[in-house]
Each structure stands twice: as C-alpha cells, then as structure tokens.
Amino acid sequence: MLTAFAILTDGLVYAAYLFLVAVGLTLIFGVMKILNVTHGSFYAFGAYGAATAVGIWWERDLPEAGGFLFMVLLAMAIGLVIGLILERGILRLVYGKDEVVIVLVTYAVFLILEDVITLIWGPRSYAAYQPMVAAGNVDVGELTLSNYDIGLVLLAAALAVLSFIALKRTRFGRLLTVVIFDRETAAAFGVNVTVVYTVTFVIGAILGALGGAVMAPKISVTLGIGVEVIVLAFAVVAIGGMGSVEGALVGALIVGICRAAAVHLVPQIELFVIYGVMALVLAFRPYGLFTRAQPRKI
Amino acid sequence: MATRANLVGFLAFVLLAAIAPALPGWFISLATIAFANALVVLGLIILWRTGLVPFGQALYYCTGAYTVALLARWFGFSDAIVLVLAGGLMAGLMAFVIGFLLARYREIFFAMLSLALSMILWGVLVKTESLGSTDGFGVDPPTFAGYAPHQQALALALYWLVLAVCAVSAVAVSAYFRTAAGALAVPIRDNEIRVEFLGVSVDRLIHVKLVIAGVLGGFGGALAAMTIGHVDPAMAYWTTSGGFVFVTILAGAGSVAAAFVGSLVFEIVRSIAVDLLPGLWQLILGSVLLLTILFLPEGLGSIASRWRRSKEQAS
Numbered sequence: 001m002l003t004a005f006a007i008l009t010d011g012l013v014y015a016a017y018l019f020l021v022a023v024g025l026t027l028i029f030g031v032m033k034i035l036n037v038t039h040g041s042f043y044a045f046g047a048y049g050a051a052t053a054v055g056i057w058w059e060r061d062l063p064e065a066g067g068f069l070f071m072v073l074l075a076m077a078i079g080l081v082i083g084l085i086l087e088r089g090i091l092r093l094v095y096g097k098d099e100v101v102i103v104l105v106t107y108a109v110f111l112i113l114e115d116v117i118t119l120i121w122g123p124r125s126y127a128a129y130q131p132m133v134a135a136g137n138v139d140v141g142e143l144t145l146s147n148y149d150i151g152l153v154l155l156a157a158a159l160a161v162l163s164f165i166a167l168k169r170t171r172f173g174r175l176l177t178v179v180i181f182d183r184e185t186a187a188a189f190g191v192n193v194t195v196v197y198t199v200t201f202v203i204g205a206i207l208g209a210l211g212g213a214v215m216a217p218k219i220s221v222t223l224g225i226g227v228e229v230i231v232l233a234f235a236v237v238a239i240g241g242m243g244s245v246e247g248a249l250v251g252a253l254i255v256g257i258c259r260a261a262a263v264h265l266v267p268q269i270e271l272f273v274i275y276g277v278m279a280l281v282l283a284f285r286p287y288g289l290f291t292r293a294q295p296r297k298i
Numbered sequence: 299m300a301t302r303a304n305l306v307g308f309l310a311f312v313l314l315a316a317i318a319p320a321l322p323g324w325f326i327s328l329a330t331i332a333f334a335n336a337l338v339v340l341g342l343i344i345l346w347r348t349g350l351v352p353f354g355q356a357l358y359y360c361t362g363a364y365t366v367a368l369l370a371r372w373f374g375f376s377d378a379i380v381l382v383l384a385g386g387l388m389a390g391l392m393a394f395v396i397g398f399l400l401a402r403y404r405e406i407f408f409a410m411l412s413l414a415l416s417m418i419l420w421g422v423l424v425k426t427e428s429l430g431s432t433d434g435f436g437v438d439p440p441t442f443a444g445y446a447p448h449q450q451a452l453a454l455a456l457y458w459l460v461l462a463v464c465a466v467s468a469v470a471v472s473a474y475f476r477t478a479a480g481a482l483a484v485p486i487r488d489n490e491i492r493v494e495f496l497g498v499s500v501d502r503l504i505h506v507k508l509v510i511a512g513v514l515g516g517f518g519g520a521l522a523a524m525t526i527g528h529v530d531p532a533m534a535y536w537t538t539s540g541g542f543v544f545v546t547i548l549a550g551a552g553s554v555a556a557a558f559v560g561s562l563v564f565e566i567v568r569s570i571a572v573d574l575l576p577g578l579w580q581l582i583l584g585s586v587l588l589l590t591i592l593f594l595p596e597g598l599g600s601i602a603s604r605w606r607r608s609k610e611q612a613s
Contacts, residue, residue, distance in 0.1 A: 035406055035409075035410075090588070093592060094591070094592070097591075097595075099405060099406055100349075100351045100405065100406070100409065101591060101595070103351075103406070103409070104543065104544075104547055104587065104591060105588060105591055107540060107543075107544075107584075107587070108584040108585070108587035108588040108591070109584065109588065110584070111580045111581070111583055111584030111587070112580070112581050112584035112585060112588070113584075114580045114581075114584075115577065115578050115579075115580045115581035115584075116581065118577055119577070119578075123577075227536075227537060230536075231413065231417055231536055234410055234413065234414075235414060238407070238410045238411075238414070242406065268425050269421075269425070270421075270425070271420075271421030271422075271424055271425055272417065272418040272420070272421025272422055272425075275414040275415070275417045275418045275421065276418060278411075278414045279399075279411065279414050279415060279418065282403075282407070282410075282411050282414075283399055286402065286403060286407060287407060
C-alpha cells in the first residue's frame, strides 16, 4: 500500500516534469511540423538562468517568495530572446525544406548552443537547492513530501488547463488550431502564418526554459543536461501523438507512473522502461495515442 | 561512367593501402576510425535514399562493438576477421528482428522509433554492472590468422583490415544500387504508393535495406571496438547516432565514395577543432553542419557533380 502510494506520488512528480518539458515540444511540432532538437537547449538555458537567479537572490537575502518568481521570470525571458533569435535568424531560412532536414538544422543549433552555454556559464556545475529548502516538507502518513514537488505538480496541472483554454477559447488558440489542421488553407483564408509561426516558436521556447527553471533546484545544473531531456521529451511526445497537448499530458502520466513503478519495484529496468513503453505504444499505435487520421496522398 | 568511378575507387584504395607505412601514426588511427565509421554512414546512405533517416543507427554500431568485445572476453576469440564478421552478423540479426517493427514506419516516426530502440540498448548496458556499466570494458588486441602484432604494427594491420572491409562493402553496395531493389529507393521516397502499385512490397524492400544498413553498422562498430580497444554504452547513445547522421549530411547520399570522403573530412575537422579550440568543437561542428545544409544541401559529393554540370553547360 505504502509502495503503491509512493509510486503514485513519485510518478505524478515525474509526470509533471515530463509534461513541462514536452508541452513546448509538442506545440512546436503541431503547428510548425518541426521536431525541435533545440528544445534541450531551451531547457538547459532555463536551468542555468534559474540557477543564476537563485544565486543572485539568495545571496542578498531578499524575501524568499520573490525568489521563486525571479527565477522563473529570468528563465522565461532568456527563452523568449533565444526563441526569437532562432526563429527569425535561422529557421526562417529553411522553412519548406524536408521535415527531416529541419530536424538536422535544429540539431546543428543544439550543438552550437551547447558550447555557447559553456562560454557563458563555464564548465562548472551549479547548485540551486535554496528554493527547495525554502519550500519545506509536509508529512503525509508515513511519507515525507516536498512542498516544492507538490507545487511542481500543481504548476503542470495549471499549465495543462491553461493550454486547453488558450487553444479552445482564445482567438490566437483557434488560429493555431486552424494552422495545425491545414497550413495552406489557413493562409488562403488570410491567417498570417508567418506571425503564427514566430509566436508559436517563442512560446515553445519559453515553455522549454520554464521546464528547465523549475527543475533547476531539484538537479545539479551541469553540462549536458539538455541532451537527456530531448530524448525523454521525444519519447513522451511520441507516445501521446506528435503535436497533441492532450497526448503530451497522457504520455507524461504513463511514462511518469511506469518509471516510478520501475524505480520502486525493479530498479534494473529504470533507464529503459521509458523507451520500452514508447516502443510498445508505437508498435500498436504507430502515430501515438492522440492523432488524427491522415489522408493518403497518391 | 560506372567503370570510371570503379577505377578511381580502386586506385584510391591501392594508394591508401600502399602509402600507409609512410604516414604518421596519428593519421593512421584517425583514418582507421574514420573509415570504420564510414561503413555505418554507408548504411545510412542506403536508407537516406529512400527518405528514411535513422536517428538510432548507433544501435547496430554498439551491437557490433559489444559482440566483438564479449566474444573476446567470454570465449577468447581473437581473430580479427572472425570478429568483424561476427559483429556484422549479430547486428544484421538485430536489424532483421527489429525490422519487422521498424519497416512499417516512415519519416519522423521512423527516426524516433529507431532512436528509442537504440536508447533501450543504452539503458540495458548502463544498468549491466557485470559489463562495466557506464565505464564499459577493454577489448584485447586482435590477432590476424595467428599473427599477433603490437603498437605500430597493430595499428597498421587494423588500418589495412578496415580498408579491405571498406573496399568489399563499397563494391557490394554500389552493385546493390544498380539492382532493381536498389534503384527503387528514390521512387519510394517520391511516392511510395505508386511503387506499391508496381507490385513491389515497399515494407519488405525497406526491411532488406535495414538489414544491409545493420550489417554495415555492425562491421563499423566491430572495427571501431578493435581500434579503440575499449567499448562503452555511449556507443549506443543518441548523440553517436547524431554524429553518423551529421556525416551523412556532410557527405551527401549521392555516391558510395562520398561516405568515405565525408567521414574522413569529418574526423579531420573534429580533431582540428578539438586540438585548436577544445571548448568550442561542438560549436564548430554545428556551424559546419548548418552551413552544409544551407549552402550545400546535397553534401560534399555534390560539388563534383555540380562542377561537371557547369562544365557541360559551358561547352
């Protein structure tokens, strides 16, 4: 019973993390049909930015509540700037090329940004545990849960609700849906697809940086953190169906719970359970759980 | 045309083999690794022509490498030729089994699924402590039909072995490109359904291509394991696959020779970058990749054909 509860809570926390990193990726894919490897860099930039922010804030002994906000805002600002530069500066040049070629363009940018991170922050690793400590713990039965983790789950849930509302109820969200459905027809009806692309990419970048920022206190912010995140987020998005926000949510939950179960029950398979689940899902639903049927082109 | 290309290839092979003793040691080891990796790239080119980009080819590379390492460790096999064949066979077998699943996928989904499969192998290897976990383990120096060289002589012997395997593979792959199955690659990329209407099973064709690419990947991994003298799980990590895709872009899928030239150029660029600007080599590689995609979308191999075309137009 206790193990089951532990699996559930650990799974939810891990799922929250996965959803935070996957939602931006799936959004960009849905709208732009770009599998964005650079998403790992957004995550890393967010984490480094947050670590810097935490360092600045807690060094000066400013009120702790503001520290959380400052950490998140700084990371999101970084995401905004990088996203804008990339979309306007590089991706604009390759629209219309093969999807796979664009993946490689983002891969090239990812490689470049990896070294840019080293140039800015140096090779040492950063610890930003202060927010984690400041948040404190709460006892639930025999388990001790971190308030920070609970906040993470709430943040992910809020983000999920927010993105549903934004997609279904706002004007921009409906425009996005139209572009996702058929870019050419949308353009023919007067939707400014260029602007939609830019805004989407920047939002995706901000979400990626946000994911990094909120994870920074839980991990050691060090070189190469983006590399791992990319494949994890890919797996989640592939399980859910590329481009679907519902899919990212369900994928994150499945993977989160499976991984937590593996950690508690069979720790040997922890590392590849995620990819195992992905291969299994794809074997039965080749295009993920939540995808629209595509017409065949002859 | 084909005969002229064959002749150039043959001459390049003889030249590379003949001048080896005169070359500096660092170049021999660089070229050995470059040509071993070129075999994997050759496999990627086969798939690339059908429009498939495997982001997990490191799976076969790693399978080949670990096959060699384990055969040497558990059963004491040391003959290089036997080990290379075993590595290729094992990786080919892996590709054959996985192919039943993978051959149904296209585009991004193919890339992602192959990536996931290679990450499963990585996860298994990292968690297997008896195989050294993330550190991997050493591979004993191989022997060549009883001849057991050391140091310089070993490097040279391995270089010749790699060249020989490359030559055989290059000839075999270019023969494959001339068969009907090989020639159907581009039509599959352009319009798969029409190819099906011709009465050809595209899935089966792709399955065969996966196995060929797998065998080549296994050869590459086996040779790399013997050359480096060490294997570790990073050989299956997605960044390794990314490197192979990188070289494929750099080389272009235009010809068999491009794989070898591209791989050599890549290794040279990388060792120069690591040497001169150790903290910035990823930045340099990324920039090279980006510039290649933007300005040379068909890869280095297209420079030759472009030059030829402009000469024809001029005359």
